[in-house]
Amino acid sequence: MAETFDVVIIGSGPGGYVGAIRAGQLGLKTAIIEKDKRLGGTCLHRGCIPTKSLLWTAELFHHVREAADFGIDVSSPAINWPNAMKHKDKVVTKGANGIDFLMKKNKVTVVKGHGRIAGKGKVEVTAEDGSKQVLEAKNIIIATGSVPKSLPNVPVDHKRVLNSDSILQIDRVPKSIIVLGAGAVGCEFASVFNHVGSKTAIVEYMPALLPIEDADISKELEKIFKRRGIDVHTGSAVEKVEHTADGVRVTMKVGNETKTLEAEILLSAVGRSPVTEDVGLDKTSIKSERGYIKVDSMLRTSEPNVYAVGDIIPTPMLAHMASAECVVAVEHIAGKSPQPINYDLTPSATYCYPEVASVGLTEKKAKERGYDVKVGIAPMGAVTKAAISNEATGMIKIVSDRKYDEVLGVHIIGPHATELLAEACVALKLEITTEELANTIHAHPTLSEIVHEGAEATLGHPRHF
Ligand code: FAD
Numbered sequence: 534m535a536e537t538f539d540v541v542i543i544g545s546g547p548g549g550y551v552g553a554i555r556a557g558q559l560g561l562k563t564a565i566i567e568k569d570k571r572l573g574g575t576c577l578h579r580g581c582i583p584t585k586s587l588l589w590t591a592e593l594f595h596h597v598r599e600a601a602d603f604g605i606d607v608s609s610p611a612i613n614w615p616n617a618m619k620h621k622d623k624v625v626t627k628g629a630n631g632i633d634f635l636m637k638k639n640k641v642t643v644v645k646g647h648g649r650i651a652g653k654g655k656v657e658v659t660a661e662d663g664s665k666q667v668l669e670a671k672n673i674i675i676a677t678g679s680v681p682k683s684l685p686n687v688p689v690d691h692k693r694v695l696n697s698d699s700i701l702q703i704d705r706v707p708k709s710i711i712v713l714g715a716g717a718v719g720c721e722f723a724s725v726f727n728h729v730g731s732k733t734a735i736v737e738y739m740p741a742l743l744p745i746e747d748a749d750i751s752k753e754l755e756k757i758f759k760r761r762g763i764d765v766h767t768g769s770a771v772e773k774v775e776h777t778a779d780g781v782r783v784t785m786k787v788g789n790e791t792k793t794l795e796a797e798i799l800l801s802a803v804g805r806s807p808v809t810e811d812v813g814l815d816k817t818s819i820k821s822e823r824g825y826i827k828v829d830s831m832l833r834t835s836e837p838n839v840y841a842v843g844d845i846i847p848t849p850m851l852a853h854m855a856s857a858e859c860v861v862a863v864e865h866i867a868g869k870s871p872q873p874i875n876y877d878l879t880p881s882a883t884y885c886y887p888e889v890a891s892v893g894l895t896e897k898k899a900k901e902r903g904y905d906v907k908v909g910i911a912p913m914g915a916v917t918k919a920a921i922s923n924e925a926t927g928m929i930k931i932v933s934d935r936k937y938d939e940v941l942g943v944h945i946i947g948p949h950a951t952e953l954l955a956e957a958c959v960a961l962k963l964e965i966t967t968e969e970l971a972n973t974i975h976a977h978p979t980l981s982e983i984v985h986e987g988a989e990a991t992l993g994h995p996r997h998f
Contacts, residue, residue, distance in 0.1 A: 909989070
């Protein structure tokens with residue numbers, strides 16, 4: 534007789550495993566199904582965590598090369614790539630062990646294999662050896678995530694043309710690299726390889742790097758990337774990619790001109806596709822659109838008692854979003870009344886150097902929504918703490934509503950921007966005004982003074998520039 538669970542979650546990324554923890558905490562009998570060897574999903578194994586480990590190596594190398602400026606003599610620092618990869622793998626393994634522990638702690642049953650909805654309240658799991666079992670589920674949460682997308686004219690062979698999965702296994706620092714796509718993933722890898730010594734170019738179809746960020750922040754990043762020696766090509770449409778004797782050649786259209794670039798390898802970072810093809814949607818009333826599943830504010834699909842969260846629904850493809858969504862779904866299953874997610878308050882973070890982070894509306898979006906917009910910009914140079922580490926580049930931009938002075942959006946580029954953003958997230962959640970932000974005493978000397986400076990700039994009386 535099949536075991537009956539209150540909730541069966543398919544997929545153990547930051548959506549699935551965080552939802553499973555919450556379900557366990559709420560006393561729900563919970564199972565989580567994962568087809569990979571280890572729990573953790575894209576985020577832990579092929580995304581957020583391994584990339585940040587390599588970014589840390591790259592940033593540290595940059596600081597070590599500047600060590601003499603800080604009064605430290607270091608002779609000939611060099612990258613030891615195999616050790617950088619070992620450190621990355623160690624961090625990932627530690628994370629996976631942590632999730633195993635959390636599943637046990639919260640009494641979650643882990644089932645290894647490919648999960649597929651097999652009818653009302655049934656999930657069939659096919660293990661690696663082909664054996665099958667069926668779990669009975671009062672509720673099902675689909676959290677199967679996403680995989681790298683590729684363009685038809687840029688076929689990925691994982692040798693010369695890699696994607697974000699295969700580049701995380703590369704055994705050397707390439708002499709040169711072309712990164713195709715300047716979203717968060719592309720900008721992060723361009724930042725890593727530029728810092729560790731690869732001749733780096735980045736190519737983007739849209740007119741700006743990080744095209745969904747505020748236009749002023751994207752411009753600032755482009756300026757800084759160029760200063761770092763990264764060859765930036767925006768507004769460039771790739772036509773073809775060919776293999777050369779020792780690498781790749783990219784032909785692209787830039788306006789009416791045709792340009793070519795050559796490098797040892799190319800990274801295709803052109804977005805991700807949701808994984809919804811082989812999860813048994815055909816056994817439900819759920820129809821996917823371009824692979825994405827539609828849900829309501831409680832993450833319910835059109836099929837009763839089936840929920841969908843994370844990268845497979847048309848909301849921002851971010852780890853913290855997947856986690857927040859799965860917690861709402863689980864709390865709804867448990868009969869609680871969770872607050873629906875306000876997607877306007879989704880924090881966005883890109884860990885290139887310098888980091889970019891934002892929450893709330895861009896200036897353009899705020900205007901489109903009909904606000905009478907007031908903007909304050911403060912340069913990172915206004916903050917002495919940034920000068921101490923030679924990092925006084927970047928800025929903050931605060932977008933607010935002139936009528937009520939409410940903060941609508943905060944956009945930061947600079948050192949530790951992704952950490953500085955937390956204050957802005959709370960500010961927007963509490964609907965505070967720029968005046969309240971400016972009246973909040975910030976410790977000195979801290980990088981967080983940039984938030985204070987930005988609020989004062991919005992009010993027209995910045996102190997330090
Ligand atoms: P996933 O993490 O993709 O997990 C889905 C899991 O489901 C996988 O383990 C998969 O094996 C499993 N699965 C799929 N189908 C089945 C099935 N039928 N049966 C059983 N198991 C199945 N986001 C951030 O917020 N911050 C970052 O810094 C960040 N950096 C990133 C860097 C890179 C290079 C990439 C690629 C992504 C990054 N992301 C980042 C995005 C983030 O990784 C995803 O948004 C997040 O992992 C989505 O979580 P998820 O739970 O929806 O799915």
